[in-house]
Amino acid sequence: MSLRIPLARAGKRATASYVPATSILSPWRRRNATVAPPVTQDATGAKGPTAMVFMNMGGPSTTDEVGDFLSRLFADADLIPLGRLQNYIGPYIARRRTPKIEKQYAEIGGGSPIRKWSEFQAAEMCKILDKTSPETAPHKPYVAFRYANPLTEDMYKRLLEDGFGGGKGGRAVAFTQYPQYSCSTTGSSLNELWKWRQRLEGKRATGEVDPEGAIQWSVIDRWPVHSGLVEAFAQNIEKTLAEYPPERRDDVVLLFSAHSLPMSVVNRGDPYPAEVAATVYAVMQRLGMKHQYRLVWQSQVGPQPWLGAQTSDTVKSLMKKGQTDMILIPIAFTSDHIETLYELDKEVIGEDAEGHEGVKRVESLNGNPVFIQALADLAKDHLQSGIACSPQMTLRCPGCVSERCLAQKEFFAGQTKRLPAVA
Numbered sequence: 342m343s344l345r346i347p348l349a350r351a352g353k354r355a356t357a358s359y360v361p362a363t364s365i366l367s368p369w370r371r372r373n374a375t376v377a378p379p380v381t382q383d384a385t386g387a388k389g390p391t392a393m394v395f396m397n398m399g400g401p402s403t404t405d406e407v408g409d410f411l412s413r414l415f416a417d418a419d420l421i422p423l424g425r426l427q428n429y430i431g432p433y434i435a436r437r438r439t440p441k442i443e444k445q446y447a448e449i450g451g452g453s454p455i456r457k458w459s460e461f462q463a464a465e466m467c468k469i470l471d472k473t474s475p476e477t478a479p480h481k482p483y484v485a486f487r488y489a490n491p492l493t494e495d496m497y498k499r500l501l502e503d504g505f506g507g508g509k510g511g512r513a514v515a516f517t518q519y520p521q522y523s524c525s526t527t528g529s530s531l532n533e534l535w536k537w538r539q540r541l542e543g544k545r546a547t548g549e550v551d552p553e554g555a556i557q558w559s560v561i562d563r564w565p566v567h568s569g570l571v572e573a574f575a576q577n578i579e580k581t582l583a584e585y586p587p588e589r590r591d592d593v594v595l596l597f598s599a600h601s602l603p604m605s606v607v608n609r610g611d612p613y614p615a616e617v618a619a620t621v622y623a624v625m626q627r628l629g630m631k632h633q634y635r636l637v638w639q640s641q642v643g644p645q646p647w648l649g650a651q652t653s654d655t656v657k658s659l660m661k662k663g664q665t666d667m668i669l670i671p672i673a674f675t676s677d678h679i680e681t682l683y684e685l686d687k688e689v690i691g692e693d694a695e696g697h698e699g700v701k702r703v704e705s706l707n708g709n710p711v712f713i714q715a716l717a718d719l720a721k722d723h724l725q726s727g728i729a730c731s732p733q734m735t736l737r738c739p740g741c742v743s744e745r746c747l748a749q750k751e752f753f754a755g756q757t758k759r760l761p762a763v764a
């Protein structure tokens with residue numbers, strides 16, 4: 342069976358009766374596929390308001406929230422599949438881990454800054470979009486976290502309160518803040534979004550949603566080599582390189598560090614390792630390939646095998662060989678979090694490298710204006726494309742057996758026919 346759903350591409354908008362040729366839609370759903378009315382326009386031709394929903398994992402804003410954060414994280418079968426015992430083992434592991442992780446958050450200032458940065462980035466991006474994409478204005482910023490406040494469920498309720506859906510239609514874009522797609526990160530957030538759509542917009546008994554008047558969703562599901570993202574990373578690296586004396590600068594090794602994945606997820610066919618490598622290569626091309634570099638992996642949890650080489654082992658090995666000038670570049674996360682502020686700064690630089698002045702970390706993208714402009718450019722291109730998600734999102738991992746993935750992809754792929762016509 343083909344798992345691929347062909348989608349209409351930019352400039353070739355799907356017609357109202359469009360049904361994918363080799364669709365993963367079940368025959369019943371194909372026969373009963375309903376088409377929503379077009380989005381209404383105001384007198385100026387504007388099709389807004391448009392909700393721009395920033396999706397991410399989130400983090401505890403205070404140490405008191407660490408327990409809840411970890412229990413949601415270990416309850417997520419898309420991230421940590423624990424089988425039928427998920428509801429027993431998950432809370433147990435979360436409880437056992439909480440004191441250690443609370444201490445780490447206490448050491449980085451008492452909580453994760455991810456909520457502050459996500460709300461700032463979303464609001465700033467919307468201000469730019471209102472100017473560059475007046476036809477979809479006004480753009481309203483929302484944040485939906487998977488494991489911390491504001492949760493996906495709360496964001497969805499706010500959308501409904503704000504007049505999206507509930508019989509009124511309206512357009513919302515789920516914009517993943519993970520540049521590279523993994524089924525354990527963006528995939529999990531999309532499964533959660535789909536679940537709350539069924540619960541909050543669907544019939545109580547069946548969860549079936551009447552598309553007439555429901556929110557029209559589309560997804561920015563990955564952007565690993567977007568030129569603005571690459572530029573923002575490259576500029577930050579150049580800034581850090583400039584801190585070395587000129588005679589040492591050319592010999593600095595660049596270590597791109599990304600959160601690792603269990604090998605079981607890699608072997609399932611998860612796209613993340615290839616997409617992270619694509620970002621690294623694009624940044625190196627922008628830097629003229631003038632430095633030695635490696636992509637290394639951090640933050641593995643638990644006893645099973647994870648993708649390597651590990652960041653901390655690599656730093657120790659280079660130090661041992663006398664290579665004491667190196668720059669760590671967090672490449673798979675766009676704002677500061679426990680893995681940059683604690684693991685890289687305190688453990689890798691502070692302990693493994695013994696605080697050697699030649700080992701530095703580039704700033705995270707956080708409120709970087711080049712980065713926020715990149716988000717706005719990406720969003721504008723997406724809004725004008727007339728597609729609901731990338732063709733790549735509709736291909737399941739070769740080893741995927743998840744009904745959640747199937748239903749979620751079926752839903753988002755089917756949204757293309759409901760989007761407003763491309764000008």
Ligand SMILES: C=CC1=C(C)c2cc3[nH]c(cc4nc(cc5[nH]c(cc1n2)c(C)c5CCC(=O)O)C(CCC(=O)O)=C4C)c(C)c3C=C
Nearest residue numbers: 399400420421453455523525526600602603642673678679
């Ligand atoms: C792109 C980034 C990330 C991927 C891919 C990812 C996969 C992944 N993570 C776990 C387990 C845990 N991750 C934890 C924290 C955490 N993870 C990421 C990013 C990715 N995870 C971040 C940014 C954070 C920190 C959040 C913050 O501070 O804001 C944790 C909790 C911390 C701990 O207990 O050590 C766990 C557990 C798995 C199993 C996985 C892939 C399947």
Ligand code: FES
Nearest residue numbers: 524737738741746
């Ligand atoms: S696990 Fe990748 S598509 Fe389901």
Ligand SMILES: [Fe+2]
Nearest residue numbers: 398600601640
């Ligand atoms: Fe993680």
